[in-house]
Amino acid sequence: MLPNHLESIKDIFQELDGMIGLDKVKDLIYEIYALLQVEKIRQDTGLKVGTHVYHMLFKGNPGTGKTTVARIVAKLLKHMGVLSKGHLIEVERADLVGEYIGHTAQKTRDLVKKAMGGILFIDEAYSLARGGEKDFGKEAIDCLVKVMEDRNDDFIIILAGYPNEMDMFLQTNTGLPSRFPIQIHFQDYTTDELILIAIKMASERDYTLASETIRKFKEIILDEKIDEFSFSNARFVRNVIEKAIRHQAVRLMSKHVKLSRQDLMDILPRDLINRVEIDSKTESIIS
Known part of the structure; x- marks a missing residue:
């Protein structure tokens, strides 16, 4: 595999197209590419270009290609100038949640800093909300919401997990649903x-x-x-x-x-x- 900076759009889409199935996922990734490409053309012709939020939710069962697609998205967005590095930091609850008050916020901020220029991919994200009000997982959620407010450029969060659990997770914080405008459902393979x-x-x-x-x-x-x-x-x-x-x-x-x-x-x-x-x-x- 070529390093990110040497990969062309053709290489990236060949990797995506080489994945079996996932037709709807591929269509949505191409939509994102088309939007970014057309906006570059609009900018070159002096037309207005809006700002877009690229935080995403990946809903699907295990083994349906979520992590692989996330890596491809990171490379695509780097190539299109949305991300400066295009790397993927994959984490789960244990990487974010600390053992005492204040520890979780610090761990979350450290991981965000590590992911700057790329994507923070949180697998089984719904587990952050499983402990109830007194659980430190809620602190991680609140910290992530604040980060998404303060750091809109050069940083993307992708939350992934089972479809039903992810839908319930979004209800734990009123600020979550609106911050993830791109939601992709990964169907089970036939x-x-x-x-x-x-x-x-x-x-x-x-x-x-x-x-x-x-x-x-x-x-x-x-x-x-x-x-x-x-x-x-x-x-x-x-x-x-x-x-x-x-x-x-x-x-x-x-x-x-x-x-x-x-x-x-x-x-x-x-x-x-x-x-x-x-x-x-x-x-x-x-x-």
């Missing part, structure tokens, strides 16, 4: 999209999934998706791929022949099982 993600992940590591393996993979995904509240989308697919690679390694170690290039690349249906039984031959090899 089964077919998850299969495409699996093929892409395997290919990027020089592995191949045979048609039989893909059929087995689809069965595993469908079984897992029954529990929709715990299903982690692309994160689940990545975990299955990584486990299958380990299982493939165990299987190959049991062979007593020279391994071909194809042997080393093929992920077979048996590699997708939940547990690999190491046979006596393999045990003798590693003992």
Whole structure:
């Protein structure tokens, strides 16, 4: 990957377009780009240019691409001159909330300072409001609202989390909803999209999934998706791929022949099982 300052708009959108699915997300990111591009043209022709707020809410279940898209947004906004650095600082409740009065505000200000010129990405942001009125999480929320009032330039906050929890979170502070004009909903991936993600992940590591393996993979995904509240989308697919690679390694170690290039690349249906039984031959090899 090229450094931020060397990446062109074409590179950035190629990365975005390379993500499976997310059509509505991609459309909204392009809207932001188009707005900024047209405003530059308006400015060059002497027309008025308004100010815009780019703080965002990303609503979606785990593994739906929120963090990856946030990084792409950071690079895009740097390229378009909205951000000076275009880096992403990813934090969660523990990074913001302190242990005593005043500690939270200081931790939050320090992270904001670190994120200046880029994006402060707060995952599971709704957890800041879970402790009630006396919890220090509320102090973090109040501090963030004040920062958003005082520092409008060269700094963006993206709050991310589950859709329902994020909607409830916005109700904890009357100043929050109006400060996040851009709200993006990340849909769960379909089964077919998850299969495409699996093929892409395997290919990027020089592995191949045979048609039989893909059929087995689809069965595993469908079984897992029954529990929709715990299903982690692309994160689940990545975990299955990584486990299958380990299982493939165990299987190959049991062979007593020279391994071909194809042997080393093929992920077979048996590699997708939940547990690999190491046979006596393999045990003798590693003992």
